[in-house]
Amino acid sequence: MSVPEPISQLSAHMQPGRFGADGNTPVLLSERRRAIAQVMGRKGQDARLRAAIHGAFGLDLPHPGSSVTRDSAMAMWIAPETWLILRDGSPSDDLTRDLTAACGDAASIVDQTWGKSIIRVSGARACAVLAKGCRIDLHPRVFGPGKSAVTPIAHIHAVLMQVDATPAFDLIVPSTLARDFVEWLRLSAAEYGYEVVA
């Protein structure tokens, strides 16, 4: 029996196309597929955990409110002693297995690949779109690439992280609420015009 290809809950709701108001600088929306695992450092194991993650992924576990990227992997602080590790590749990629092998009993690892959806919002008006539901100040003087925040957006618990200075942001939301979140994003972006890209 062939293994079915996993499908995103969002695919039917993020068909590529140009929507909303006309204009030369539409906001770009896309779904990002990443393997995601939650890493919770065990008590007294901080140094061992950091060394393990560094050894296996080349990542230095970041401080609160920030994220680091190295090659195809990224680490993001989301709670005390807790990080999300993201890795490019198909979502069925067994990131959890690699992490468990690297960390041993220095951390508790739980797969969240399908528990979360990642939505990228980018373009000159990205901040204006997010400001409709996000209480965080995204001004370049305050926020910036590599910064992240755990914050409710439009009543949905989200992890927000700035990817680059375009600006582009990745929003990590619970997968069962992702469709609702995208509806909110589309409505919010309509006045500037937006394009859903693959």
Place this chain on the structure above:
Amino acid sequence: MSAGAFRTATGGRIDRTHTLRFTFDGRPLQGCAGDTLASALLANGRHLVGRSFKYHRPRGIVTSGSEEPNALVTVVRDGGRTTPNLRATQVELYDGLTAISQNRWPSLTRDLGAINDKLSLMFPAGFYYKTFMGPRFLPENWAWTKVFEPAIRRAAGLGRAPTSADPDRYASRYAHCDVLVAGAGPAGLAAALAAAEAGARVIVADEQSEMGGSLLSASRGAINGVPTAQCAADALAQLAGHARVRLLPRTTVFGYFAQNMAGLAERISDHDPSPDPEGPRERLWQVRARHVVIATGAIERPLVFSNNDRPGIMLAGAALTYLNRYGVTPGQRAVIAGSHDGIYAAALDLAGVGVEVAAVLDTRADPQSAAMAAALDAGLPIRTGTCIVGSRGHLRVSEIMIGAPMADGSIRDAGRIPCDCLLMSGGWTPSVHLFSQSRGKLRFDAAAGVFLPGVSAQSETSAGACGGASGLAAVIESGAAAGRTAAQACGFGLGRARAYRVEGILEATEATGHVNAPRLPQGMAKAFVDFQNDVTSRDLELAAREGFRSIEHIKRYTTTGMATDQGKTSNMNALALVSGTLNTTVPDVGLTTFRQPYTPVTFGTLAGMARGDLFDPIRRTSIDGWAQGKGAAFEDVGTWKRAWYFPRAKEDMHAAVARECRTVRAAVGVFDASTLGKIEVVGPDAAEFLERMYVNAFKALKPGRCRYGILLNEAGFVIDDGVIARLAQDRFHVTTTTGGAASVLNMMEDYLQTEWPDLQVWLTSTTEQWAVIAVQGPRARDVIAPLVDGADVGGEALPHMSVCEAKVAGVPARLFRVSFTGELGFEINVPVGAGRSVWEAVAARVEDAGGCAYGTEAMHVLRAEKGYIIVGQETDGTVIPEDLGLGWAIGKSKADFVGRRSLVRPDMIRTDRKQLVGLLTRGRDVLLDDGAQVTSVAAPAKGTAALGHVTSSYHSSVLGKSIALALVRGGRGLMGQRLHVPMPKGAVEVEVVSPVFYDPKGEKLNG
């Protein structure tokens, strides 16, 4: 003359070449581009625009801004787009505008409600507290609740809200800045420039369509050589050049909240004759500012005298604004009166355009001011030491009565002056509303006789007139200083201070003036203090006489300063009157809190996009699309949308549920259980942790096995339940109820962090990670066996309450052997991304086996047939495991668990607690009401306590009758006995039976 007989030939900021047509009460009128509804009405000689709240007295336009207490109108676009209670002074005129007056019937000029004015002796302050209580032969409060209160409620209110849904869109956004400037008058603009030049991110909000505040109605003088009226445009052009500055006209800072958060309401399209139907009408801004500059100016005070509310009587400053900004004169023959130098500026400007100034009356005996000297030079008829004692006129002032205050306090009649308008100034009250809302402490300035900002509670500065600055030069100076201070508070340098040189202004000698002693009315006449709420001087005196001492009580008793007006024009006059009556000082009387919003904000603005589907987030499972495709009906479970039942052709809900239940019992059904809460509990102490949290024993549970867990709160009551599987020595897969997922996780985290921080345990919500496909029924194993790879699903390898990891339809899965139906059952957990495809593979086999998909309703019926509880349905926060017949689940040898101590309290071990039983109706089959009470006799005497209540009630198609679960006092001891369930159509006789209606021996669990 264009657009109105009272329009000047030149001057002002309106465009005389651009005529706008509008109607008021159906009558076609014309105005100019740049007009407000108020200025356009005045240009047409219309002063009468509304009827007052309580007495239905004819009222005119008193002010030119948001403080307007009288001129409230309804503006109609279409049915749903009808806005009542708008201030005509704030409504921007557009071509085709339709406005109607309020609180009158049949018409504005002939209003039957005006009878209230004649009957006013019946409606003194607080009348509803002391009348309408009798007569005594009727039952207590009968007349009030049945007759008077409904009548008063019908009469209350001004405009009427539309009944159809609001078709407009509303937007909202968060914003951050270093400096928020509230008000773009001379102080606000100077502050914004100074802050922006120092490098700060600045937001400037002003409630008017054009920024500039009092600069826009200036008629003389210059700043740095530029005519005053032009300075605003210059400043705005400079501000627009800063990328860090955001200018928000038509935006009211309506509230100042904690942590320097301000609420702003931006009116986007109300002024537009044909607004974009897709665009928002209003936008809510929630601004977090590091520092706020409050530059809200001051509000002129009316004079208090008999009949001071006739149309044609307006504030002198408002008249100046109508003249200099809108090119409108208030009448042909004006009397100008008051106690502030502003009356001379108004008199000079009006005389300058040819209005006859009948008299300028100064209540001060010897004013000694440059402004008066200028008016004397112009030959205006000035009378000092003269006050107004009354007015006459029908629907418009036609004459005023004047008097001379004598040394003994009496007033000598000083004659009458015919006029068609009276312009008054009782001085100016600083607008300290926002400062007060910021929780700053106001101080009373005895010299000026007004309240000014005292001790700040947040990072803010009051600048200009609202901070007590006097004269344009000082106002601008204080604004510029506030802007620099604000930037410095945000970490920017002080920067270079701009120099402002102000020349040629007719400055007042005193900024605020003094509060005038009210000229109290003789006989039946009324002297109004609060125009909007129809509160007279007599009402305030009555309150004082009846023993009220604090303004907080007087406000509530008389309604002065209440509602949308918040005492903008009336506060200081009321305080002066009350303190005078009580022979005390204003600070002793106190000051009421200024409430948000400063001016009314529509519900639409506050709701923003949170309406319809976006009102609350909606959660959907990965199988939602499949269920929609099958035409499932959905029900809301918390924020989830769950498939309720799957109707086939011509099936109603009852038929569909009956079929689904029969199919599961006879063959097999597939059910989407993805919404179950799931928590991964990991760590060396995971078993110890669960042992302490749940009533059950977990340390002995072997990997690969499951246990039904019951969670209590500290009081011993059941708050959640679910199947808990041990996947490995240090890893558990905990399921919770759909609604309890978040609160159980929070409770676990709470205990882990505060009670047992030594335990090595970590928690992750995996609700979102796993799709759960339940396959239930005697043919369940036949259906899934061919799909499972890597595990034996036979009864011996995978017995009831066990778990294994395997591939199902090619996908790595956690396969549970569990049942919530009493049938042989499996729950397949696969990653959400594969949920839909595995579901489809399973559903296809279910169909082939003669089975079907079933929804939440069938799930409920099936579990009720087995007497399985649902937390929140069979429990209500007062139920312990023993009540539910679940005492067996408690680990007897456990040292402790949450709620354990509470279970041995005397009340918990009583034998007559309410216990879960089944009920079957006797005689005819009746579906009992959920929640219906259970009693021992059919018609118990009033006051008899019920024995319990029905917790679940369903029609069971499998059993061919209705079944119910109930909590009944001592229920387990009543088996076979007859009780009664009172229902709307009469009591139903029931028999108490076991709560397990189907397969009491549990043989079906093994297929």
